[in-house]
Amino acid sequence: MSKKNHIDVITMGCSKNLVDSEVLIRLFEKNGYTCDHDSETPSGDIVVINTCSFIEDAKQESIDMILRFADAKEKGLIRQLFVMGCLSQRYKQELEAEIPQVDRYYGKFDFKQLAEDLGTVSATSAQTPHGRQQSRSLTTPSHYAYLKISEGCNRHCAYCAIPIITGQHVSRPQEEILEEVRDLVNGGVKELQVIAQELTYYGVDIDGRQHIAELVEAIADVPGVEWVRLHYAYPTHFPKDLLKVMRRKQNVCKYLDIAFQHVSDKMLQAMRRNFTKEDTYQLIRDIREHVPGIALRTTLMVGFPGETEEDFQELMEFVKWARFERMGAFAYSEEDGTYSAIHYQDDIPAEVKNDRLSRLMRLQQRISTEMQADFIGRSVRTIIDRREGDYYIGRTEFSSPEVDPEVLVSAKDTSLNIGQFYDVVIDDANEFDLYGHTNQ
Numbered sequence: 001m002s003k004k005n006h007i008d009v010i011t012m013g014c015s016k017n018l019v020d021s022e023v024l025i026r027l028f029e030k031n032g033y034t035c036d037h038d039s040e041t042p043s044g045d046i047v048v049i050n051t052c053s054f055i056e057d058a059k060q061e062s063i064d065m066i067l068r069f070a071d072a073k074e075k076g077l078i079r080q081l082f083v084m085g086c087l088s089q090r091y092k093q094e095l096e097a098e099i100p101q102v103d104r105y106y107g108k109f110d111f112k113q114l115a116e117d118l119g120t121v122s123a124t125s126a127q128t129p130h131g132r133q134q135s136r137s138l139t140t141p142s143h144y145a146y147l148k149i150s151e152g153c154n155r156h157c158a159y160c161a162i163p164i165i166t167g168q169h170v171s172r173p174q175e176e177i178l179e180e181v182r183d184l185v186n187g188g189v190k191e192l193q194v195i196a197q198e199l200t201y202y203g204v205d206i207d208g209r210q211h212i213a214e215l216v217e218a219i220a221d222v223p224g225v226e227w228v229r230l231h232y233a234y235p236t237h238f239p240k241d242l243l244k245v246m247r248r249k250q251n252v253c254k255y256l257d258i259a260f261q262h263v264s265d266k267m268l269q270a271m272r273r274n275f276t277k278e279d280t281y282q283l284i285r286d287i288r289e290h291v292p293g294i295a296l297r298t299t300l301m302v303g304f305p306g307e308t309e310e311d312f313q314e315l316m317e318f319v320k321w322a323r324f325e326r327m328g329a330f331a332y333s334e335e336d337g338t339y340s341a342i343h344y345q346d347d348i349p350a351e352v353k354n355d356r357l358s359r360l361m362r363l364q365q366r367i368s369t370e371m372q373a374d375f376i377g378r379s380v381r382t383i384i385d386r387r388e389g390d391y392y393i394g395r396t397e398f399s400s401p402e403v404d405p406e407v408l409v410s411a412k413d414t415s416l417n418i419g420q421f422y423d424v425v426i427d428d429a430n431e432f433d434l435y436g437h438t439n440q
Helices: 017-028 056-076 086-098 112-118 160-164 173-185 212-220 240-248 265-270 276-289 307-321 339-343 350-373
Strands: 006-011 033-038 046-051 078-087 144-148 191-195 228-231 253-259 295-302 326-331 381-386 393-397 406-410 422-429 433-437
Touching: 006 017, 017 033, 017 078, 017 112, 017 144, 017 191, 046 086, 056 078, 056 086, 078 086, 086 112, 086 160, 144 173, 191 212, 191 253, 191 422, 212 228, 212 240, 240 253, 240 276, 265 276, 276 295, 276 307, 295 307, 295 350, 307 350, 326 350, 350 422, 381 406, 381 433, 406 422
Parallel strands: 006 033, 006 046, 046 078, 144 191, 191 228, 228 253, 253 295, 295 326, 406 433
Antiparallel strands: 381 393, 381 422, 393 406, 422 433
């Protein structure tokens, strides 16, 4: 295949963007192109960049990537450059004016038009009779895939630009989701990462009721689904029936990604989270009571406008108490058009934000190191994702791909199969990884 029939697709940001890239790659392939995804050395004549604009750092990374390939185009190294995704959804006119080397900008919802512009297959013809998008071209290892159940968000947190970018929450029909699950399983997928901007809102836009528990149970009941993992829950009005499903279904991982952001009542109110400190503590108690052994992943924010040292110390004490198995954190950045950008002054100096972020992550590092050590001597079911050098790299049900600690098994004395499950006895641990052996 010649270079001019080869497309490099580069995905910035979250796994929801990754799903969009996979759909687009499938359409390109139906048009006769070959594609590489996130190649370290792009070699095609056409480059497509799927952008992110969640926070300032993400926007800058996307802009830097566009500029890199705009320069490559000027030097004649590539022929065409296209940009899609969240950044161009929000700043299309500004980007067109500032970086005119890009052939065309597409938003987050019209990106399938790009496939039509480069070929003959339309987005409509690439759908099933039910209107569902045909199988994606997975960029993940063949044994796991991301499963997007909705788009958009109806939660209007003060700091967040996602509702501005994606619009209102729209749930996919349950049968459409289940049909995709069956297709993925038939293609070899064993593990599904269920993703949404806010998964607990699933179904509310359809009939006013939360249907996430019903959906997760139905996914778990599809033959061949070994693991189901849940990402991006919202604490307000958390559906307790979901916990019953997690406890009852062995193939629903004891893992929940739920962003708390802060714990100070003053901060939670300013952030428009519709949740209190007392609610937060009680919800965590309830989750751990209903699903013993669950691994909680959360995201926290420091430096929101008006955050005092006292507010920050409340957050530190909260983290000490909660002992999250997984935790990420970031410093507040003002996003155009959000409630906080309009109504608040970004009054926390950058050095204070960075200091608080460092202190918070050092605390979590100590907690994570202690909790990882608790695995030593245990046998844990592990799926093998890949081999790197002298090690097979896998994950337990308590870890999501790419962001969580992994399990390393020496490849010197054993032979394991990628995508298979093994019982691994943990011999050693550090903050980031577990080291173990199998009896294979």
